Amino acid sequence: MIPSVHRLLAGLLCLAAAHAPAIAQSAFPTKPIELVVPYPAGGGTDVLARAFALAATKHLPQPMIVINKPGAAGAIGWADVLNGKDPGYKVAVLATDLMTQPNMGLTKITYEDFTPIARLNYDPAALTVRADAPWNTVEEFIAAARKGDFRVGNGGNGSTWHLAAAAIEDKTGVKFNHVPFSGANPAALTLLGGHIEAITVSAAEVYTHVAAGKLKILALMSDHRIKGFESVPTFKERGLDIQIGTWRGLGVPKGTPSDIVATLRQAAAKTAQEQSLRDALDKQNMGYAYADGDAFYAVMARDHAFYRSLIQKLGLKGQ
Template sequence: MKTINTLTRRRFAAAALLPAALTLATGLGLAGNAAAQVRDFPNHAVELVVPFQPGGGTDALARAFADASRKHMPQSVVIVNKPGASGAIGWQDVINAKPDGYKLAVVTVEVTTLPHMGLAKFTHDDFTPIARLNADQAAITVRADAPWNTIEEFLAAARKDSGTVGVGNAGNGSIWHLAAAALEDKTHVKFNHIPYQGAGPAVLALLGGHVDSVAVSPAEVTTYVQAGKLKTLAVMADQRVKGFEKVPTLKERNIDLTIGTWRGIAAPKNTPPEVVAYLKSVTVKAANEPAFREVLEKQNLGFAYADEAAFKANMAKDSAYFKTLMAKLNIKN
C-alpha cells in the first residue's frame, strides 16, 4: 500500500508539472518563431504608407525612396496612399500595425503638430524613427495670372479685404496651415485658410482657380512654376532656395519668419531592434543612391539626412516649438 501511495503521489506531481512544461515549451517555440521572423526579415513586401494624396512632395519622396531601396533589399517597398485628417489616418494605421517592420510610414513634421491641436491621439513617441531624408521651407505661391507680383502686393490685398484671400494648405494642423497662420501673425493680416487632403490637391485647386494661393513648399509647385502656370512670391527660409533663386525670402522683405517641414521614414513603436537596424542600413544606402538624389533635386526637395538619434531629437524639439506657437496663435481644432 505504501508503494502504491508513493507512485500515486509521483503521478500527481508529474501531472501538475505538465502544464508548466507545456507552457514553457510553447513560450520557447513562440520566441523561436519570433526570432526566426526577425532573422528572415524581410521575406515579403514592405508597405510604406504615405498619409497624403499622390502628387505632393511627400508622395514624390516616398516613390523615389522605394525605387532606390530595390538595390539594397530582396523585397519590394510598396507605396500605399492613405490620406485624411492631415495625415492622422495614415499614421494611426501604421502605429496600430504589428511592429514587425512590414508596415512603415513616411512621417512629416505634422506628427509633432496634430497632437497639440487635439487632431491626433498619438504623439511622435509612438514611432520608432529610422531616418530623416528631407527638409523644406514653406512658400507662398499664386497663379501666374494673379494680380500680385510681390509678397507685399499679396499681403496688401489680404490686409485690405480681411479674411477673403484664400490660402490653401495640406489640412488643418498641417505645417502649411501653421506657416500661413504664422505669416498672419507676423504681418497682421487675416487669410481664409482652406484645407485639402495634402499639398498635391491644394496645388490642383490653385491651378483650377478654386483658391487664391497656397502655402506649400517649392517642391510641390516646381513643375507648374517651370511651366509658367504658377509663380512663387516668397519663401519662408533663411536663404534663397535652389531652383527658386529669383524668389526672395521673407527676411529679405523684413518679415522675420522661417518655417518648413521635414520628411523621413519611421516604424511603429516596439519594432525589434534587429529589424530597425536592418531598415536603417537600407535607408542610408537608398538615400545615397544617385537616382534618389536626382529625383529630390529635380523636385526641389532639399536633401537633409539625419540618423535615428538625430531624427528623434528633431521631432522632440519641433513638438515643443509648435506647442508654444499654437498656444501663441490660439490655433485650435
C-alpha cells in the same frame, strides 16, 4: 564506440538541417514592405517615397510597396501604420504635420509613438499664387488681402502649411480664410483652377506648375534662398522673419524589435546615398537632408516643442 559517435553526429546534422529552413525564413524581411504615404499621390511626400522605394531595391531582399492613405493631415496614414500587426512590414513616411497635429489637439498620435529610421528631406514653405495674379510681391499680396476675403489653401487643418499661413497672419495682422485639403497636390490643383487666392505649401510641391508658367512663388519661409529658386526672395528679406518648412523621413511603431529597426536603418542609410534618389529630389527641387535615427529623433523633439509654443501663441489649439 566510434559508430555511436557517428550516429550522434548524424543525428545532430539532421536536426540542424531540419531547423535551417526555419531560421533562414525568419530573417526580416521575407515579404514586401508597405511604405505608407499619409498624403495623396503627386505631392512632394509621395514623390520622395516612390524614389526611395525604387532605390531601396538594391539594399533590401524584398520590395517596398508605396501605399497612399491620405486624410487628416497625415493622421489617418500614421494610425494605419501604428495599427499594423506584423512588425516592420508597415513603414510610415513621417512629416512635420506629426508635430503640429497633436499640439493642436487634433490627434493623440505623436512622434513618441514611432521609432525613427531616418530623415531624408527638408523643404521650406512658400507663398504661391497663380501666374496671372496681380500681385508680384509679398507686400502687394498682403495689402490686397487686407481689403478682401482671401482664401489660402493648405495641406489640412493643423498641418505645417496651415501653420505657415497662420504665421503670416501673426506677423502682419491680416486675416485669411483657411481652406484645408488632404495634401499639397489637391491644394495646388484648386489654386490652378482659380478657386482660391493662394497656397502655403512647399516650393518643391509647386515646382512643376511654376516651371510650366502656371503658378508663381512670392516668397519662401526660409532664412536663405534655396537651390532651384534662387530668384525667389525670402520672407526675411521682406522684413518678415518667418521660417517654417517640412521634413520627411521614415519611422516604425515604437516597440518594433531592435533587429528589424537595425535592418531598416542600415538599408535607409545606404539608400540615401543612391544617386537615383538624389536625382529624383533634384528633379523636383526638393532638399536632401539625411539624418540617422538618433539625430532624427532629436529633430522631432525640438520641432515638437517649437510648434507647441507657436500654436499656443497663435491660439490655434482645437481649431
